[in-house]
Amino acid sequence: MAPPTAATHAPALRDRAEELLVGLAGPGARLREDQWTAIHALVAERRRALVVQRTGWGKSAVYFVSTGLLREQGAGPTVIVSPLLALMRNQIEAAARAGINAVTVNSANVDDWDATYAAIDAGEVDVLLVSPERLNNPDFRDRVLPRLTASAGMLVVDEAHCVSDWGHDFRPDYRRLRNLIADLPDGIPVLATTATANDRVVVDVTEQLGLSSGEPLVLRGTLDRDSLRLSVVRLATPAQRMGWLASRLDDLPGAGIVYTLTIQAAEEVAAFLRERGYAVASYTGKTDPDARLAAEADLLGNRVKALVATSALGMGFDKPDLGFVVHLGAPASPVAYYQQIGRAGRALDHAEVVLLPGREDRDIWNYFASLAFPPEPLVRQTLDVLSDAPLSTASIETRVDLSRTRLEMLLKVLDSDGAAKRVKGGWISTGEPWFYDAERHQRIAAARKVEQQAMLDYIATDRCRLAFLRAQLDDPGADDDPRCGRCDVCTGQVFSPEVDAAAATAAATRIARPGVVVAPRKQWPSGMKDVGVPLAGRISAGEVAEEGRVIGRLSDIGWGTRLRELVTGDDQPVPKDVLDAVVTVLKGWDWAARPVGVVGIGSRTRPHQLDHLARRIADIGRLPLLGTLAPHGERPPSRDNSAQRLAAVADAFDTSSLPALDGLDGPVLLVDDVIDSGWTMTVAARAVRLAGAPAVLPFALAQTG
Structure with missing residues (x-):
């Protein structure tokens, strides 16, 4: 790594940072003060930083501008760990606008890997984007990662909240980053970013990623979104909620997203809306990758009124003019809810955010909560099964009473904790001792119940809805703005719960x-x-x-x-x-x-x-x-x-x-x-x-x- 030069002098560095930003965001773009604070910490001071800022604030500008500055100083490529292919595609396009050569290694471009690795070795790559799961691929881990760790100019962990908690959407491979960060040479800056994190998640992310050493910079901005108009409409039955949506979808501005809590609900609601004449598509974890790309493109091009989606459509989807987000069913926490509604209104003066909660929501929350980290006896049983002879996941499954999904998650956690290792042919034991952190898992379970109750309180609140959410997410500026002046509570302007009779009948017939x-x-x-x-x-x-x-x-x-x-x-x-x-x-x-x-x-x-x-x-x-x-x-x-x-x-x-x-x-x-x-x-x-x-x-x- 090249040492800091005169170019790191703050005024000159900021001027150059502003020039790079213009290439990224267009003429007239100027750095926010917190963006500059983060960039200066990363480039001039080579520090570690956690940036928690709302969607649309410009977190990607921080790491792309920092990359440009570091590369000009002779640093190696930036490695960005990103959770979704959709997010990677957007990031590569954004980097190109700033003259930054970004590439990705993922399961969809296997034929390009050798050429990509050669370009990295030749110094032709400014940014390498990888998924957290790629870090646990034996070939990538053993062949590529050591070179990247030794030569990287900066490490970025995007959507860092994925490391926190344990649930059905837990990304255990993020935990491997702790070891990766620990192995980085001195002076390599590390940036973790997320749009949604309360105090609990901030502490958890800092601990899980090992960012606590060296007094990391933590930048948390306001979560106020002055374009969002939040509303809650309470209807008794699923048929009424679907009928309400079908009778008002045309009245919602532009194109948007309708979120559901389950795959089956997404598919059924999408089918019903198509029967009612709307151009919509479903988007879930079971949607074919090519169909996902087509659906994203249709929404970006306003060729559909909405995508009816599970949480599979969230992080990384960037449509600044998204006009609305409707939830048929409440997510289990304010963090998850804010993450999803944050997709709306990024470049608009007005966007509608409507929640239609259901009585069955709590049953769904409880089901997903049941997928929590296994109890200690099952973890010990899994460790006892492993030896120095590789065992496939399917073989382990016959000996440990865990579903395939939970077993795979557990093995990845044991891998990241050093007790197991994924090798060609399966999994082996390292023989290293392993501690079951029962206190942490109990703390997570208790916090989950508190956050579920917070969502119920949000539905019933008579205070400003945005202020309620901001307080739940520990927004440092929440107390300064007790009223947004836009939500249904603040304005008294509420959506009518009346449902068009024909739409209600059609919905009841469809779901019955x-x-x-x-x-x-x-x-x-x-x-x-x-x-x-x-x-x-x-x-x-x-x-x-x-x-x-x-x-x-x-x-x-x-x-x-x-x-x-x-x-x-x-x-x-x-x-x-x-x-x-x-x-x-x-x-x-x-x-x-x-x-x-x-x-x-x-x-x-x-x-x-x-x-x-x-x-x-x-x-x-x-x-x-x-x-x-x-x-x-x-x-x-x-x-x-x-x-x-x-x-x-x-x-x-x-x-x-x-x-x-x-x-x-x-x-x-x-x-x-x-x-x-x-x-x-x-x-x-x-x-x-x-x-x-x-x-x-x-x-x-x-x-x-």
């Missing part, structure tokens, strides 16, 4: 429409032999089930609540409204061949309900009830992961009570209450097929979402 397709399992999990189950590879054609049906998912907007009450309640007969839905689903099922008989799956928890359901389906369809596939043995313990769930039910069913099925000339309708992981239905269908049924059509009341 029963029937969800359930794809059959076609592949056994890997490593089943490790748990004594001789099942591997593809499920054979003579044992696999056909495509199935359920009334709805437990997470659905319409049927979800009703089905949750039924399948978790007392052992009672299936009520008439649900039986009517069963008939509707069966009538609409486009099966290749009509079933010729019904087989029920016996239940240990609600045997009368399942027996009643199977008998009523047989009676209504005028089909013979062939019998019940009775579970034998004790009820298997609840399991969290796919392999262990299969192991628990692999030998659970006895077909001896069924009549001979090999004389049937059509499929059997196999009936259960809930399809969860799908393994109970898969094993039951296999047993019925092996008993002679030519085909099996799975049917259940509900599927978990």
